[in-house]
Amino acid sequence: MGPARLDWRDIPLARAADTLHVAVGAGPLGDAVAVNMGNPHAVFFVDDADAVPLEALGPGLEIDPLFPEHANIGVAQRLADDRLRLRVWERGAGLTQACGTGACAAAVAGARRGLTGRSVTVVLDGGELGILWREDGHVEMTGPTAASFSGVLPG
Numbered sequence: 001m002g003p004a005r006l007d008w009r010d011i012p013l014a015r016a017a018d019t020l021h022v023a024v025g026a027g028p029l030g031d032a033v034a035v036n037m038g039n040p041h042a043v044f045f046v047d048d049a050d051a052v053p054l055e056a057l058g059p060g061l062e063i064d065p066l067f068p069e070h071a072n073i074g075v076a077q078r079l080a081d082d083r084l085r086l087r088v089w090e091r092g093a094g095l096t097q098a099c100g101t102g103a104c105a106a107a108v109a110g111a112r113r114g115l116t117g118r119s120v121t122v123v124l125d126g127g128e129l130g131i132l133w134r135e136d137g138h139v140e141m142t143g144p145t146a147a148s149f150s151g152v153l154p155g
């Protein structure tokens with residue numbers, strides 16, 4: 001998936017900040033980890049990811065002025081040293097069944113916070129992904145594939 005970028009300029013954030021503790025939030029969510037996986041992510045660690053009203057909080061957080069290019073909003077729950085539960089409000093899309101870059105961002109965020117190791121399984125609504133944050137900074141993602149639909153473009 002390429003390298004995780006962690007400098008505030010690369011997220012990007014609107015002003016200088018420690019991307020391990022970003023002062024942004026809404027409702028019960030606060031203190032995000034910001035990660036760029038080719039797109040901007042903010043990850044909030046919570047006790048119960050399924051209890052967070054992400055459909056209510058996501059729209060405002062996505063467009064917070066701190067995120068000049070807007071952001072994907074993840075809520076992550078540590079299940080074990082090598083396991084995270086994750087839900088993602090995707091920039092421009094809303095809640096989705098799974099988000100690969102979001103899973104990478106959450107794994108990087110969990111390792112940076114010392115909540116998990118660098119190799120984790122991320123449990124999304126749509127299934128599980130294996131994520132490895134390599135020592136060289138690149139992130140590997142492993143998981144099943146499935147056909148969702150097929151079609152034919154006219155013309």
Ligand SMILES: N[C@H](CCC[C@H](N)C(=O)O)C(=O)O
Nearest residue numbers: 039090091098099100101102
């Ligand atoms: N669905 C894609 C990410 C799309 C993220 C998009 N919402 C953005 O803001 O860049 C994935 O699984 O990684």
